[in-house]
Each structure stands twice: as C-alpha cells, then as structure tokens.
Amino acid sequence: MRIGMVLPEAPQYSETFFNYKIKCLKESGYDVTVFSGKRSKNKYFYKHIAAYPVYKNKKFRQSILFISVIIKTFVTSPYRSVKLAGKEIKDGSSFIGAVKILYMNAHIITHNLDWIHFGYATMSLNRENLAEVMNAKTGVSFRGYDINIYPLKNPGCYKKLWGKLDKVHSISDYLYSKALKLGLPGEIPYRKISPAVDTALFKFKSDPGSIKSPLRILTIGRLSWIKNLETAISAIKILKEGGTDVVYTIVGFGSEYERLKFAVYQSGLEENVIFSGKKDHKEITKIMNESDIYLQPSYQEGFCVSVLEAQASGLLCIVSDAGGLKENIIDGETGWIMPKRDPEAIAEKIREVMNLPEEKRKETAKRARIRVEKEFSLEDQKKKFSEFFKD
Amino acid sequence: MKRLSEKLKIAVYSGNIPSTTFIENLIEVLSEDGFEIFLFGKKKKEMRYNENVKLFPTPVSEIKLVYFVLKEFLILFLKSPHLFKKCFGEVREKSRNIKIFFRNAGFILPVLNHQPDIFHIQWAKTVEQNPELFRLLKCKFAVSLRGAHINYSPLTDKSLDKAYRKYFPEIDGFHAVSEAISAEAVKYGADKNRISVIHSSVKDELLDLNPEVHKKGSKVELISVGRHHWKKGYHYALDAMKILKDEGVKFTYTIIAQGEIPEELLFMIDDYKIENEIRIINGMPNDELIDLLQTKHMLLLPSVEEGIANVVLEAMAAGIPVMTTDCGGMKEAVADRYSGYVVPVRNARSIAAKVKEFISEESDVKRELIRNAKMTVRKEFTREKQRAGFRNFYENVYGK
Structure with a gap:
C-alpha cells in the first residue's frame, strides 16, 4: 500500500511524533512518501518530495517556473491534471485559480498512491479534490491548532474537505468532538491514536512524587498564549506571597518571551522564575529529574506529549482542563486537573498536592507511569497506525 | 544664552512625520506656546502645521535620498568646511555599506544644517541607534520616557539595557509622562534631578x-x-x-x-x-x-x-x-x-x-x-498645565 503524507515541512529530528509515525508505517510494510512544502538538504529515512517553490519577489523567475511546471504536469499526467482543474472550476474557482491549485499540487499529482493523508487538517486546503482524481483515498489528522484556531479565522474552511474524507485520525477525542461541531459528518470512520512516549528514554525518578524545598515546578512548552504561562506566573506569585519557597522553570522558546518576562518582572518573581530556553532531550531528562511538580496550565491543547513524558519521569502532574489534557491525566488518579486560566485554582491545587502524605504522592506518580507504559506505548501506537490504513 | 525675545528651537524627534497621536498633540501644544518646532525624520504623509513648525524631512525613496544627501552635504560644506569634514568622516566610519551611509547622512545632515537648541528624542530607544552621530550636534538633549521603551523593552533586550546605562547620564533632561516611569528610568542611570514629570493633557x-x-x-x-x-x-x-x-x-x-x-x-x-x-x-x-x-x-x-x-x-x-x-x-x-x-x-x-x-x-x-x-x-491634565510644564522643562534644559 502506498501512502502519501502531506506535511508543511519534512519532520525534523525533534518531531518525534511524525518521525515515529512514518517509521511505524514503513515497518508495517507500507510504502510511505512525504510531500512537504519546503525543500531541505537534510537526509531522511523516507522518500521526501518538496513542493515547487513560490517566490514572492521574483516575478520573472516565478512565471518561467510556473509555466514549465504546468506544461510538465499536463504532459506527464494529462488526465489527472485536466480532471483536477475541471473539478476546481466546477467548485467555483476561476481558470487561473484552478491552474494555481494544479501548480501547488504538481509535486503530488504525478505519483501513484492509495492514500493521501494530510498531517494537519490545514494541509488539506486546496487539495480536497486531489485524492479523487488520483484514485486514492483521503485521510486527515487533527492535531490542535488546525481545529482549535484556524477555523475561527477562516469560518467554513473545511466545508469542502468534509465531503471528501474517507478516514479521520485525531490525537484526542476532544479534537474530534470539536471537528464534529465544525461540520465533520459523524459517519466518516474515526480513530483516536494518542501520541506515545518511549518510556525507555524517560527514567522513572528514584524519588517519585517527592516534594523538595524549595518546591521545584516545571513546564515545557512554547512561549505562546496557547500555553497560558501568564496564569501560571500569577499562581507562582500567589504561592510566594503565601510563604511557599518556590522555583518555577519554563523550558521552551517562542514569540512571547517579552510578555512573559515582563509578567515575571512586574510580579516580583525574578528570583523565582527561570526561562531556560530550548533544551535537547538529554537536558530535559535532567531537568525532569530535578523537578517535583510538572505544571501544564494550557489554554488549549490537542493532547500534549510533554505531560506524558513528565508522567513517565515520575513527576506529579497538575494540568488544566483544556482540550485533550483531560484524556492525558485521570484526575486524582494519575495527576490533578484544575480549571484553566485561574491562578487561584492552580495555587490552591499545588498547595493541596504539597500537603498530601508522601505515600499518596508516590502512589500517584507510580500509577501515572504504569498508565503511560500501558496506554501510551510506542507498540500500541504502531499497531493502531498500521491498522488505520488497513480497513 | 538667547535673549528672551528669541524663540527656543526645539527638535521634536520621533523618526516619523507625522508621529503618533500624542506626539502630534505635543507638537500642537508646544507650537502654540512660543517655541519654534523643528521636525526631522521620514515624511509619511502631508501634514498641516502652524507657522511655528518647520519641517526638514528626509526623503524615503532612494533616488531622492541620494540627491538630498548630496545637496545637504554641499550646504554644510559652505556653512562650515570643518564640520563637513567631521561629519563626513563620522558617517563614513559608522556605515557598513553605501546604503547605510546614505541613511545615516540623510538623518544627521538636516539636523546639522538647521541646528536646534534642544534635540528632544521622543522614543528612548533612539539613543541606541546613532549615539556617535548625535555627538556632532552642538545642542542640548532631552529624552521622553514613555511606556514600553522604559518599562519592559530593556528587560529582554540586553543591548538596549546597556545603551541606556551608557548614554542616559549624558542626557541633559528627561521628560517623564508619569512619576511611575521616572522611577523606572532611574534604574537605568537617569539622573533623578534631571527628570521632569509632565503629564499629558486633554482638550x-x-x-x-x-x-x-x-x-x-x-x-x-x-x-x-x-x-x-x-x-x-x-x-x-x-x-x-x-x-x-x-x-x-x-x-x-x-x-x-x-x-x-x-x-x-x-x-x-x-x-x-x-x-x-x-x-x-x-x-x-x-x-x-x-x-x-x-x-x-x-x-x-x-x-x-x-x-x-x-x-x-x-x-x-x-x-x-x-x-x-x-x-x-x-x-x-x-x-x-x-x-x-x-x-x-x-x-x-x-x-x-x-x-x-x-x-x-x-x-x-x-x-x-x-x-x-x-x-x-x-x-x-489641562493643556495649560502641560504647556507650563514644558516651558519650564526646556528653559531648564537649555539654561543648564
């Protein structure tokens, strides 16, 4: 079976989820080709084909390339090209619009595939008719931003996709239910395949569930409003004012560093909050090992792998009730869930966890590790991915 | 020292003409109050000011800029060959390439040719951009302390933090929009005695x-x-x-x-x-x-x-x-x-x-x-109070 995965970029080393997905599929005997938007010099362990470039400022170069690519595509795949352009025009695009869509799909349309799978729902835009003219099936993955935010700015953007889909993959039931609200027909087959974690790479702490003084809290994530770190910082302020000795480490980088740095400064927490920037896997395991509580204050979340990794490492996880996090943690069993965007609630929950008997905390950490090993294992994910394209 | 009958020439510098609403308000308030206002910077839009406001804009388009710089250099040379030599040398030294040369020259030349008494920098960040060129000017310097430039930009921008600490002690006077911000600026080495809090005003x-x-x-x-x-x-x-x-x-x-x-x-x-x-x-x-x-x-x-x-x-x-x-x-x-x-x-x-x-x-x-x-x-927060505040401020800065 030949699968074409359509992604914005070829997955980098750090994007374990996609890399692993591709590896799983290959090992299960599928022929996988990755179609991406950007060219890159990296070497990949899979077939990788980049889209024809779009130059913004080089009009002449763009015109020459555009014309030659269109001619080449019409010559190599005349039937498909005409059919795609025809369908687009029937769907309401202008002639030029239809030819542009052909150009942006020219790197895919000439291949023979059984499945075209969009790695994010947004990747399907202007590609909805592609699978049909190639006699392939259409699959899509829901991952977070594509369902949570993109449609807010572009209402009705998936209307066309919903009519063409053969199968849906979502990393959480939450995202699937949100897609249903966006108009996804309920009869389209759906599989939830959660992200997985390689537990061998995350060593269970020697003192799981312990609390040190100062209390060491950790969050890993992009510095973006989505992660709602401002609320966490306000919670740290409440803890500090209440007399708790606390150090909060934020691992990650992003566009809102200034916003967060100012929040820390204004809250008088320069001694308590550390921005440690982006870290590699080895450094992250070390930081995990030196932390007590893992906090995920997100405002929205598809699922969140970091919370799985923290559970695997033996940290006490406190997460918000945003999106897929409710499927990631079982409240009171493997961690704790609190309302999003409420600093008082976070501070209260942290105090509550601190005051639990040591034994209780240890049990929670152990249960979390066991559940991650059982329900979020790579083996399990591999099986589910290979089944996904089978039936 | 100027005689009283002579108007003080104040360059209100924000980089752009027109500037933001409150800086335009300030220009209006000051120009009605016996100051001569010079505006330097890039002209983005046609503006109508009263007769006390003089515009010396730097062109935006490259061709016009080249012509402008050559013309201004010639004027400077005729006025003062010595200053011309100094300016040319300084601009050349500070410019990595020809494009930056013209940009820097386009910025500093009109100010040199129309020397104001006080060069009033509206955005504190400007002190970082051309400190060496500013040294060519024989005038007093004032800096406005407003918003983000003081309150949080230097928290994440370490080079800005350094620039403030280096150049703030050389500034003749600071205008703070609030008491609170004046306290923040002191942390970067602004002399408390040189800060005047002048609140803005409404119609x-x-x-x-x-x-x-x-x-x-x-x-x-x-x-x-x-x-x-x-x-x-x-x-x-x-x-x-x-x-x-x-x-x-x-x-x-x-x-x-x-x-x-x-x-x-x-x-x-x-x-x-x-x-x-x-x-x-x-x-x-x-x-x-x-x-x-x-x-x-x-x-x-x-x-x-x-x-x-x-x-x-x-x-x-x-x-x-x-x-x-x-x-x-x-x-x-x-x-x-x-x-x-x-x-x-x-x-x-x-x-x-x-x-x-x-x-x-x-x-x-x-x-x-x-x-x-x-x-x-x-x-x-009346216009009158703001005017009086600036009158005092500029007289102090100039007389210092």
Missing part, C-alpha cells in the same frame, strides 16, 4: 460634555480603546466578562482597536461563548470615538503596562466613569472610588467584582465620581 472642550449616567441595576455597556497588544490586557478583560456572564450580569463590552483581531481573543470569545456580548471594532477617528464613548457607561483599561493612558483622561474629562488597573502611572490620574475605579493588574476577578459594584451603585455616587474625575483633569 478643554471635553470637560463640557455631560453624558447620561448608568442607572443602578440596569444593563451596563463597557468600552476599551487601544491597539491590539498583549500589554493592553484585553485577555484579562475577557476573562472578567466570562465571570460576569456566568454570574448572570447583563452587559456589553466593546473594544476599539486597530488591526487584525489576535487569535488569542478570537479563541477566548469562542471558548467563553460571549460572541453576543463582545464587539471588536477596527479603529475609529478620534471625534467619532468621543461620540461613541458618550453612549457607554464605563471605560475599562485592563492594561498591564501604560504611561498614563490618554483615553482614560479623555473619558474622565468627558464624564464617562473609568476603571483602570494600577499599572504604570494610572494611579496618578485615577483614585479608587474617588475619581474612578482602580483594580490590581492581571486580575480578572477584581475587574468583574468592581463592575458589579459599579452596577449596584446609586446614580448620585456615580455623578460624584464623574465630578471628581473632571476636577482631577481640570487640575492636573
């Missing part, structure tokens, strides 16, 4: 407006005004609106902000299901804004950082109750439960609680609040 005619006050217990209509930026704290305001909605309070909330609505706010409105209560309008001319303000019951400033927000002063003058966070210099304008409401920064619960408090207040109390707010403006 006197706003004081004549008397819109209707909110009736106790009725639906409340709230409004915020200011660009989309995290420092405006609209996300905290929306958190508060969610609390109000959950508690069954009847309200609407309008945000007037230029530009595309940030994803964060879109997501919040959808997540909280408050589409029917919230309206976001993409910018509005000032006179229309004043009309709209008068139809609302309260102006809300949920910011985490401000100098002193002008829109709050305008609302206070126009008789609209205000609620502000205690950020920046806001408390210098608003006293809680006297001339408005003050809530802590980053605290949605407090905003919601105070809105409820406002709703349940008797009309007389609200009228008293409005009266006090108008009185505050009359005392502290």
Whole structure:
C-alpha cells in the first residue's frame, strides 16, 4: 500500500511524533512518501518530495517556473491534471485559480498512491479534490491548532474537505468532538491514536512524587498564549506571597518571551522564575529529574506529549482542563486537573498536592507511569497506525 | 544664552512625520506656546502645521535620498568646511555599506544644517541607534520616557539595557509622562534631578460634555480603546466578562482597536461563548470615538503596562466613569472610588467584582465620581498645565 503524507515541512529530528509515525508505517510494510512544502538538504529515512517553490519577489523567475511546471504536469499526467482543474472550476474557482491549485499540487499529482493523508487538517486546503482524481483515498489528522484556531479565522474552511474524507485520525477525542461541531459528518470512520512516549528514554525518578524545598515546578512548552504561562506566573506569585519557597522553570522558546518576562518582572518573581530556553532531550531528562511538580496550565491543547513524558519521569502532574489534557491525566488518579486560566485554582491545587502524605504522592506518580507504559506505548501506537490504513 | 525675545528651537524627534497621536498633540501644544518646532525624520504623509513648525524631512525613496544627501552635504560644506569634514568622516566610519551611509547622512545632515537648541528624542530607544552621530550636534538633549521603551523593552533586550546605562547620564533632561516611569528610568542611570514629570493633557472642550449616567441595576455597556497588544490586557478583560456572564450580569463590552483581531481573543470569545456580548471594532477617528464613548457607561483599561493612558483622561474629562488597573502611572490620574475605579493588574476577578459594584451603585455616587474625575483633569491634565510644564522643562534644559 502506498501512502502519501502531506506535511508543511519534512519532520525534523525533534518531531518525534511524525518521525515515529512514518517509521511505524514503513515497518508495517507500507510504502510511505512525504510531500512537504519546503525543500531541505537534510537526509531522511523516507522518500521526501518538496513542493515547487513560490517566490514572492521574483516575478520573472516565478512565471518561467510556473509555466514549465504546468506544461510538465499536463504532459506527464494529462488526465489527472485536466480532471483536477475541471473539478476546481466546477467548485467555483476561476481558470487561473484552478491552474494555481494544479501548480501547488504538481509535486503530488504525478505519483501513484492509495492514500493521501494530510498531517494537519490545514494541509488539506486546496487539495480536497486531489485524492479523487488520483484514485486514492483521503485521510486527515487533527492535531490542535488546525481545529482549535484556524477555523475561527477562516469560518467554513473545511466545508469542502468534509465531503471528501474517507478516514479521520485525531490525537484526542476532544479534537474530534470539536471537528464534529465544525461540520465533520459523524459517519466518516474515526480513530483516536494518542501520541506515545518511549518510556525507555524517560527514567522513572528514584524519588517519585517527592516534594523538595524549595518546591521545584516545571513546564515545557512554547512561549505562546496557547500555553497560558501568564496564569501560571500569577499562581507562582500567589504561592510566594503565601510563604511557599518556590522555583518555577519554563523550558521552551517562542514569540512571547517579552510578555512573559515582563509578567515575571512586574510580579516580583525574578528570583523565582527561570526561562531556560530550548533544551535537547538529554537536558530535559535532567531537568525532569530535578523537578517535583510538572505544571501544564494550557489554554488549549490537542493532547500534549510533554505531560506524558513528565508522567513517565515520575513527576506529579497538575494540568488544566483544556482540550485533550483531560484524556492525558485521570484526575486524582494519575495527576490533578484544575480549571484553566485561574491562578487561584492552580495555587490552591499545588498547595493541596504539597500537603498530601508522601505515600499518596508516590502512589500517584507510580500509577501515572504504569498508565503511560500501558496506554501510551510506542507498540500500541504502531499497531493502531498500521491498522488505520488497513480497513 | 538667547535673549528672551528669541524663540527656543526645539527638535521634536520621533523618526516619523507625522508621529503618533500624542506626539502630534505635543507638537500642537508646544507650537502654540512660543517655541519654534523643528521636525526631522521620514515624511509619511502631508501634514498641516502652524507657522511655528518647520519641517526638514528626509526623503524615503532612494533616488531622492541620494540627491538630498548630496545637496545637504554641499550646504554644510559652505556653512562650515570643518564640520563637513567631521561629519563626513563620522558617517563614513559608522556605515557598513553605501546604503547605510546614505541613511545615516540623510538623518544627521538636516539636523546639522538647521541646528536646534534642544534635540528632544521622543522614543528612548533612539539613543541606541546613532549615539556617535548625535555627538556632532552642538545642542542640548532631552529624552521622553514613555511606556514600553522604559518599562519592559530593556528587560529582554540586553543591548538596549546597556545603551541606556551608557548614554542616559549624558542626557541633559528627561521628560517623564508619569512619576511611575521616572522611577523606572532611574534604574537605568537617569539622573533623578534631571527628570521632569509632565503629564499629558486633554482638550478643554471635553470637560463640557455631560453624558447620561448608568442607572443602578440596569444593563451596563463597557468600552476599551487601544491597539491590539498583549500589554493592553484585553485577555484579562475577557476573562472578567466570562465571570460576569456566568454570574448572570447583563452587559456589553466593546473594544476599539486597530488591526487584525489576535487569535488569542478570537479563541477566548469562542471558548467563553460571549460572541453576543463582545464587539471588536477596527479603529475609529478620534471625534467619532468621543461620540461613541458618550453612549457607554464605563471605560475599562485592563492594561498591564501604560504611561498614563490618554483615553482614560479623555473619558474622565468627558464624564464617562473609568476603571483602570494600577499599572504604570494610572494611579496618578485615577483614585479608587474617588475619581474612578482602580483594580490590581492581571486580575480578572477584581475587574468583574468592581463592575458589579459599579452596577449596584446609586446614580448620585456615580455623578460624584464623574465630578471628581473632571476636577482631577481640570487640575492636573489641562493643556495649560502641560504647556507650563514644558516651558519650564526646556528653559531648564537649555539654561543648564
């Protein structure tokens, strides 16, 4: 079976989820080709084909390339090209619009595939008719931003996709239910395949569930409003004012560093909050090992792998009730869930966890590790991915 | 020293002509007060000023810039060959390539050819850009301390932090928009004795407006005004609106902000299901804004950082109750439960609680609040007071 995965970029080393997905599929005997938007010099362990470039400022170069690519595509795949352009025009695009869509799909349309799978729902835009003219099936993955935010700015953007889909993959039931609200027909087959974690790479702490003084809290994530770190910082302020000795480490980088740095400064927490920037896997395991509580204050979340990794490492996880996090943690069993965007609630929950008997905390950490090993294992994910394209 | 009959020449420098609303206001105020105002920088739009304002703009287009620089060099050479030599050498040394050479020359030449008495830098960050070129000028330097440039930019921009510490001690005078910001600037080495706090002002005619006050217990209509930026704290305001909605309070909330609505706010409105209560309008001319303000019951400033927000002063003058966070210099304008409401920064619960408090207040109390707010403006934020402040400031800087 030949699968074409359509992604914005070829997955980098750090994007374990996609890399692993591709590896799983290959090992299960599928022929996988990755179609991406950007060219890159990296070497990949899979077939990788980049889209024809779009130059913004080089009009002449763009015109020459555009014309030659269109001619080449019409010559190599005349039937498909005409059919795609025809369908687009029937769907309401202008002639030029239809030819542009052909150009942006020219790197895919000439291949023979059984499945075209969009790695994010947004990747399907202007590609909805592609699978049909190639006699392939259409699959899509829901991952977070594509369902949570993109449609807010572009209402009705998936209307066309919903009519063409053969199968849906979502990393959480939450995202699937949100897609249903966006108009996804309920009869389209759906599989939830959660992200997985390689537990061998995350060593269970020697003192799981312990609390040190100062209390060491950790969050890993992009510095973006989505992660709602401002609320966490306000919670740290409440803890500090209440007399708790606390150090909060934020691992990650992003566009809102200034916003967060100012929040820390204004809250008088320069001694308590550390921005440690982006870290590699080895450094992250070390930081995990030196932390007590893992906090995920997100405002929205598809699922969140970091919370799985923290559970695997033996940290006490406190997460918000945003999106897929409710499927990631079982409240009171493997961690704790609190309302999003409420600093008082976070501070209260942290105090509550601190005051639990040591034994209780240890049990929670152990249960979390066991559940991650059982329900979020790579083996399990591999099986589910290979089944996904089978039936 | 100048004789009294001669006007002081003040270069109001922000980099652009026209500049932001409050700098344009400042130009207007100063030019009516016996100063000669020189404007340097890139001209973005045709502007009409009174006869005391002289424009020496630098062209934006490359071809015009080349011609402009050559012409200005020639004028400088004819005026002072010595200064010409110095300037040429300095600009050449500071420019990595020919493009930057022309940009730097285009910036400094008109100022050299039309030497002001005081070069007043409106944005503190400018001190970092051309410090060596500034040294060519034989005039006094003043720097305005406003908003982000002092309050948070240097927190993450270490080179800016260093530049402030290096050049602030050389500045002859600072104009601070609030007491609060002057305290921040001292941390970067600004001499406290050289800082003058001069509050901004609002048009006197706003004081004549008397819109209707909110009736106790009725639906409340709230409004915020200011660009989309995290420092405006609209996300905290929306958190508060969610609390109000959950508690069954009847309200609407309008945000007037230029530009595309940030994803964060879109997501919040959808997540909280408050589409029917919230309206976001993409910018509005000032006179229309004043009309709209008068139809609302309260102006809300949920910011985490401000100098002193002008829109709050305008609302206070126009008789609209205000609620502000205690950020920046806001408390210098608003006293809680006297001339408005003050809530802590980053605290949605407090905003919601105070809105409820406002709703349940008797009309007389609200009228008293409005009266006090108008009185505050009359005392502290009039054009006359601002003018006197700058007159004093410039005379001190120049006479130093």
